[in-house]
Amino acid sequence: MGAFVISKRNNDEYKFVFTSRKGKVIFTSLSYELKFECEEDIEKFKQDIVSADFLKFKSSNGKYFFKLMLGGNHFATSRKYTTSLRLQKGINEIICYGSKSEILDFSENDFVFLD
Numbered sequence: 001m002g003a004f005v006i007s008k009r010n011n012d013e014y015k016f017v018f019t020s021r022k023g024k025v026i027f028t029s030l031s032y033e034l035k036f037e038c039e040e041d042i043e044k045f046k047q048d049i050v051s052a053d054f055l056k057f058k059s060s061n062g063k064y065f066f067k068l069m070l071g072g073n074h075f076a077t078s079r080k081y082t083t084s085l086r087l088q089k090g091i092n093e094i095i096c097y098g099s100k101s102e103i104l105d106f107s108e109n110d111f112v113f114l115d
Contacts, residue, residue: 003103004104005018016038028079
């Protein structure tokens with residue numbers, strides 16, 4: 001099962017990533033000023049995953065990625081994939097495991113399990 005991992009960016013804002021069962025990052029969220037906003041959006045996403053839209057793109061260097069949209073708003077951006085099949089596998093992992101994935105908090109020196 002995947003996991004949502006909360007951490008801090010270099011500018012002290014918060015972000016989270018969704019990692020696959022194998023520990024690879026599938027997508028990275030936008031930045032949040034406060035950690036509780038980050039936690040709230042993860043919970044919102046977990047409850048509303050069926051309404052998420054995945055807009056697929058191909059970059060100028062031939063890599064594939066998606067933008068995750070929730071409620072018509074840009075929610076997160078995926079990592080780059082070498083093929084469209086791998087991109088779809090990443091999306092499938094989110095759909096299958098996102099709603100039941102745990103939340104890990106690595107934003108401080110010690111980490112805390114939130115679920």
